[in-house]
Amino acid sequence: TRSTRPQRLLAAVQKNATRGDPRSVVSAIDQFCRQKEWAMNVGDEKGCILDSVVSETNPTTVLELGTYCAYSTVRIASLLPPHSKLITLEFNPDYAKIARQVIAWAGLQDKINLVEGASGDLIPKMKEMFGVNTFDLVFLDHWKDRYLPDTKLLEKCGLLRKGTILLADNVICPGTPDYLEYIRNSPQYESRYFKSHLEYTKVEDGLEKSVFLG
Numbered sequence: 001t002r003s004t005r006p007q008r009l010l011a012a013v014q015k016n017a018t019r020g021d022p023r024s025v026v027s028a029i030d031q032f033c034r035q036k037e038w039a040m041n042v043g044d045e046k047g048c049i050l051d052s053v054v055s056e057t058n059p060t061t062v063l064e065l066g067t068y069c070a071y072s073t074v075r076i077a078s079l080l081p082p083h084s085k086l087i088t089l090e091f092n093p094d095y096a097k098i099a100r101q102v103i104a105w106a107g108l109q110d111k112i113n114l115v116e117g118a119s120g121d122l123i124p125k126m127k128e129m130f131g132v133n134t135f136d137l138v139f140l141d142h143w144k145d146r147y148l149p150d151t152k153l154l155e156k157c158g159l160l161r162k163g164t165i166l167l168a169d170n171v172i173c174p175g176t177p178d179y180l181e182y183i184r185n186s187p188q189y190e191s192r193y194f195k196s197h198l199e200y201t202k203v204e205d206g207l208e209k210s211v212f213l214g
C-alpha cells in the first residue's frame with residue numbers, strides 16, 4: 001500500500017541528514033517540505049522565532065503539545081542545557097511512530113519523552129508520570145480547539161509558575177481565536193504576538209508568546 005507523508009518525511013531524513021546531528025535533521029525536513037511535500041511542521045521561519053524564545057528562556061523542563069514528526073521537538077531539544085527534559089504529547093500513534101525514529105536519528109532520545117494520548121487526559125498525569133513540578137516552557141502546537149482548555153487545565157493542575165512561558169503556534173492559521181481572546185485579556189498573562197507565515201507558504205500566521213504572572 002502507498003506510503004504516508006510522515007513515512008516519506010522520515011525517509012528523507014534518513015537519506016539526507018547525518019545521524020546524531022539535529023541541525024541536519026531540521027534542514028532535511030525543511031528541504032523535503034519546500035521541494036517535495038508540504039507538512040505541518042512549525043517550519044524554518046517560525047522555527048527561528050521558536051529558537052530565540054527557547055534560548056532566552058533557557059528552560060530545564062519543557063512541555064510540547066503536538067509532536068507530529070518531531071521537527072519542533074528536535075529544534076527545541078537541541079537547544080536545551082544538559083539534564084533538562086522535554087516531554088512531548090502526540091495523539092496519533094502513526095505520527096508518534098515516525099517521531100520516535102526522527103528523534104533517534106537526531107540522537108536526542110535521552111532528552112525527550114514522547115507520550116501517546118490526548119492532552120486532556122495526559123496533562124493531569126504529568127506530575128505522577130515524570131515527577132514534574134512546574135514547566136518552564138510550554139509549546140502549544142496541537143489541536144487548535146485544545147489550546148484554551150489545556151491552558152486552563154495546566155493552571156488548575158499547578159503546572160505553571162510565575163514566569164512560565166507559553167508559546168503558541170498557528171494563532172492566525174488555522175487560528176485559535178478563543179485562546180487569543182482569553183490569553184490577551186487575562187490579568188494573569190503578559191502576551192506578545194510574533195508575526196510570521198504559515199510554514200513553507202506566504203499565508204500569514206504567527207506565534208503568541210505569553211508569560212504566566214502567577
Ligand SMILES: Cc1cc(-c2n[nH]c(CCNC(=O)c3cc(-c4ccc(F)cc4)cc(O)c3O)n2)ccn1
Pocket residue numbers: 040041042065066067068089090091092095117118119120141142143144146169170173174198199
Ligand atoms: C496530545 C495531543 C496531541 C494532539 C496533536 N498531535 N498532533 C497534532 C497536530 C496538530 N497541528 C495541526 O493540526 C496543524 C495544522 C496546520 C494546518 C493544516 C492545514 C492547513 F490548511 C493549514 C494549517 C498547521 C500547523 O502548524 C499545525 O500545527 N495534534 C492533539 C490532542 N492531544
Ligand SMILES: [Mg+2]
Pocket residue numbers: 040041042141169170
Ligand atoms: Mg503548528
